Amino acid sequence: MSPVDRDLQRVRDGLYEARTMRIRFKGEWPWAVAQMPQKAEGVVVLGEGDRAKISLSIHYAGRTVSHEAVSDGTRFWSTPGVEAAKFNPGPNGLRREILSAVAWHGLGWSFPQGAHPTTIGEGYVVCDLVPQVRDRSASTTERAEGGLKIISHEDPRIDYRVRVTFDASTKHLRKRELIGERGTVWYRETYQVEMNPAVADAEFQVAGK
Numbered sequence: 001m002s003p004v005d006r007d008l009q010r011v012r013d014g015l016y017e018a019r020t021m022r023i024r025f026k027g028e029w030p031w032a033v034a035q036m037p038q039k040a041e042g043v044v045v046l047g048e049g050d051r052a053k054i055s056l057s058i059h060y061a062g063r064t065v066s067h068e069a070v071s072d073g074t075r076f077w078s079t080p081g082v083e084a085a086k087f088n089p090g091p092n093g094l095r096r097e098i099l100s101a102v103a104w105h106g107l108g109w110s111f112p113q114g115a116h117p118t119t120i121g122e123g124y125v126v127c128d129l130v131p132q133v134r135d136r137s138a139s140t141t142e143r144a145e146g147g148l149k150i151i152s153h154e155d156p157r158i159d160y161r162v163r164v165t166f167d168a169s170t171k172h173l174r175k176r177e178l179i180g181e182r183g184t185v186w187y188r189e190t191y192q193v194e195m196n197p198a199v200a201d202a203e204f205q206v207a208g209k
Helices: 005-019 081-084 094-104
Strands: 021-028 039-046 052-060 063-071 076-078 140-145 148-154 159-166 174-178 187-193
Touching: 005 039, 005 148, 005 159, 021 094, 039 094, 052 140, 063 081, 063 094
Parallel strands: none
Antiparallel strands: 021 039, 021 187, 039 052, 052 063, 063 076, 140 148, 148 159, 159 174, 174 187
16 A cells, blocks of 8 residues: 555544544535536434434435435435435445445435446436546645645546545545546535534434334
């Protein structure tokens, strides 16, 4: 592992090692056309054990679609849109799925479709910014200013190269950009991360229970 990749791994380790976490995130598609989503915003709460919750709103031209999924550790529940996408990791898997997305590729564009959607959002507009040639070059630190670091790296789980911005001292995640064809920023997502906050079990109340 190169020094740059070790730095990136420390960011992921901090996320995986947290007992609880609260994340507010916002995303945008700078090149949105037609019925593609334009913006996304949501909240993730991770509790002790397998407790997890995600609430996401995706904004299109003239309408907003909301998705939610929650697990109290023994039961999984989700809204109809999540069910339609066949996303069901079960009560023991939601926390793991959310944490993996936060650590690797982002939430607003992949939930609940997964990391390899054939369409973008519910508009069913095929993305023409998928890189035709994968950039598999080594990870690099692009710049460091204002106490932040930016690392460009390949993500083997998705079709895009990724730029991650994080606090150089705390290693807290601040921003992620997915780089498409011809180096275009296809999607960007910003984060406000609270590590190990007090989280009440009531936040993971499953509907009907």
